[in-house]
Amino acid sequence: MAKYLKSAPPMAQDTERLRAVRETVVGVIADIRERGDAAVREYSEKFDKWSPSNFRLDQEQIQKIVATVPEQALDDIKTVQRRVRTFAQHQKDSLADFEVETEPGVFLGQRNIPVGSAGAYIPGGRYPLVASAHMTVVTAKVAGIDRVTACTPPIHGEIPAATVAAMHLAGADEIFLLGGVQAVAAMAVGTETITKVDMLAGPGNAYVAEAKRQLFGEVGIDLFAGPTEILVIADEHADPFVVAVDLLSQAEHGPDSPAVLITTSEPLARRVIELVEELLVDMPTADFAGPAWRDHGEVAVVEDLDAAYALADQYAFEHVQILTDHPRQAMEKMRNYGALFLGEGTCVSYGDKVIGTNHTLPTRGAANYTGGLWVGKYLKTVTYQEVTNPVSSALLGELCGRAARLEFFEGHARSGDVRAHKFGGAVLPWAPAGL
Incomplete structure (x- = not known):
């Protein structure tokens, strides 16, 4: 039985807000289907105050934008993309085509074929999520996709130069400065200037997530993404300061981002709670991290690590960080998570930004039935048969x-x-x- 020193109220469904989001998205998609580019431009003006002569960046524009990015930032982008590309290539290499003769003259085979085209959505909003370009575009190109269309919104009327550079260096074939539902819908249904894609990938706000939900079936999608989640499992040997910092590292994503600690040590749990409150006082992103911790933060004390793993599996969170003496034990004990981060030398932020695994992961319990974005999401595993x-x-x-x-x-x-x-x-x- 878990003892909760801090618990969050059950997440209430804001029915009216969800209905408003759904109805808005229905209308935008229908309008773009009917009026194409004209509708896209109107929504871009309405939501982003952005209406250039052409949403697509040509090569000259891209080169000029990339040239404004500091050399160190470009080097860092290339380094991270090299790591993402290497890991994705290992994933692809693990998928083997094969043919077997199951009976005399009966040949059965399997092939992994990349989808023809993909749309990558890289969010903007408060944060320019540069790393999402690595995760969506690089992985798609490793899979062998011929045409990757990438969209990102302007931020307060400004071009997000680092994001554009990341999209370009990742191998995007077409780059559009276009955001929100209008970008996702335009890629999915096609307009006069934006060619329809076969699947969509990338995170976004509630409107983008709802657009992907409504368009799924007409195009493929990577997965439905909700607010970022972190769960830390810690024993009595963990450093409470590290635990507190890591919990807040994900809480800053937004005021609805859950951050949970499950520990075998009540003294550690109480110290973590104290440290989180102290750290929030002057944390630059406290306006997001504070409400997230207040409304969605939880701290549970359990009898032993087996109980911790079992409780963590019930949460089925996106990110699970293991700060114990024997972190690899979690791989044997757990099954419901988007990604594991093992030991104090590892943190969720590495996965988000630099280490090379994909950061587009299942949330809201989806880890019960799926993993995150990987090279295989961009591949169609098909079969063939021949009887001779x-x-x-x-x-x-x-x-x-x-x-x-x-x-x-x-x-x-x-x-x-x-x-x-x-x-x-x-x-x-x-x-x-x-x-």
Whole structure:
């Protein structure tokens, strides 16, 4: 049984707000379907105060923008993208095409084929999320996607130069200074100047998330992303200062970002609570981190680490950080998480920004059934079949006839019957005379 020293009230569904978001998104998507670029421009003017002659940046514009980014920042972007590219390539290499002969002359195979095109959304808003360009665009290009369209919004009427540089260096084929639902919808349905894509990837605010939800099926998506989550599992040997700092590192994403500590040590738990309050006093992003901790922060004390792992699995959080004497034990004990961060030398911020794994991860319990964005999300695993042995085809035909008629699918049965007749001499009582 967990003892909560700090608990958050159950997350209430703001029904009216959700309904307003849904209705707004429905209207924007429908309008863009009908009026294309004209609608995109109106919404960009309305929501971002942005209406250039062309939303797409040409190569000359891109080069001029990249030239304004400090050399150190460009070097750092290249370093991080190299790490993301290396990890994504290892992921791709783990996916093998294969062909097996399961019976004489019966060949079954699997291929991993990249989708034809992808739209990458890189958010702006309060923070220019430069790293999202690495995660979406680099991973798509490693997967082998021919055309990656990338969109990011202007920030207070200014071009986010570092984000544009990251999109360009990642390999984006088309870059648009366009944000919000209008960007996501334009990529998904296509307009006069924005070519339709096959799938969408990247995080965003509630409106972007809702747009992806409504467009899913018409295009593929990476996953539904909600507020960022962090859960720390700590034993009595953990440094409470490190725990407090790391909890707040994710709480600063927004006032609705949950931050949870599960520990086997009540003294550590109480000290962490004290340190969080002290750190918030002069934290530059306290206007987000403070409400997140106040309304969504939790601290639970449990009997032992097995109980901690079990409770953490119930949360199924996006980021789970293990600050214990034997952090790798968590890999054997846990199954529901977006990503694990093992030991004091590791932190969630590394995963968010620099280490090379993908930071687009499942939230709101989705870790119960899915992992995050990876190279495989951009691939279609397809199969093929070929039967070259007449005897095998005849036997399959007989089996198919019986199996299909068990389900009353006479047409399916007859496809099998024809092979049983052609390759095995079976009688076709249903065939027209003369055949």
